[in-house]
Amino acid sequence: MILSKESLMFQIAPLQESDLPRFTELWNQGYAVLTSKQRVMTVEKAHEGFTAALFTYVGIRNDAQELVGFLLLKEDNTTVWIMHMLVDQHWRGKGIGGKLVLEAKHRARMAGKKVAAEVLWVNRAAKSFYTSRPKPHAEACGWRPIRCLLE
Numbered sequence: 270m271i272l273s274k275e276s277l278m279f280q281i282a283p284l285q286e287s288d289l290p291r292f293t294e295l296w297n298q299g300y301a302v303l304t305s306k307q308r309v310m311t312v313e314k315a316h317e318g319f320t321a322a323l324f325t326y327v328g329i330r331n332d333a334q335e336l337v338g339f340l341l342l343k344e345d346n347t348t349v350w351i352m353h354m355l356v357d358q359h360w361r362g363k364g365i366g367g368k369l370v371l372e373a374k375h376r377a378r379m380a381g382k383k384v385a386a387e388v389l390w391v392n393r394a395a396k397s398f399y400t401s402r403p404k405p406h407a408e409a410c411g412w413r414p415i416r417c418l419l420e
C-alpha cells in the first residue's frame with residue numbers, strides 16, 4: 270500500500286528478513302518503553318522472533334525505501350493487537366504512526382476483528398500519541414481504555 274502526505278511518499282509492506290538489522294536499530298531507539306523488561310534488541314534475537322513468527326511484522330518505508338517505522342501485530346480469535354509500534358525519531362510528527370494505526374485497523378476489518386493497542390503505563394509518548402489533540406487516534410479509531418499495563 271502506497272500512502273502520501275504532502276510531498277512525502279510511504280509504502281507499507283511486510284518486513285523481510287533483510288530488514289532485521291534496521292528493525293533492530295529502530296527497536297533500540299525505544300527499547301526502554303517497548304517492553305516491560307526494557308530489553309535491548311539484537312539482530313540475533315530479532316531473527317529468532319521473526320523466524321518463529323511471534324508477530325505479524327509490518328514495516329513502513331519512505332520514498333528512498335528506507336525503513337522508518339514498524340508495527341508488530343498479534344491476533345487472537347476476536348482482536349488484532351498492536352503489540353509494538355515505533356517510528357524513527359527523525360521521522361516522527363509526519364503522520365507515519367497514524368498510517369501504521371490505519372494499517373492495523375484495515376487488517377482487523379479484513380479479518381472481521383476489532384483492533385486494540387497495548388501500551389505500557391510508563392510509555393508517555395505512546396499514551397500521548399493515542400490521546401493527542403486535536404484528533405486523538407483512540408477516538409478516531411473508536412477505541413477506549415480497557416486495561417493498563419503497569420509492568
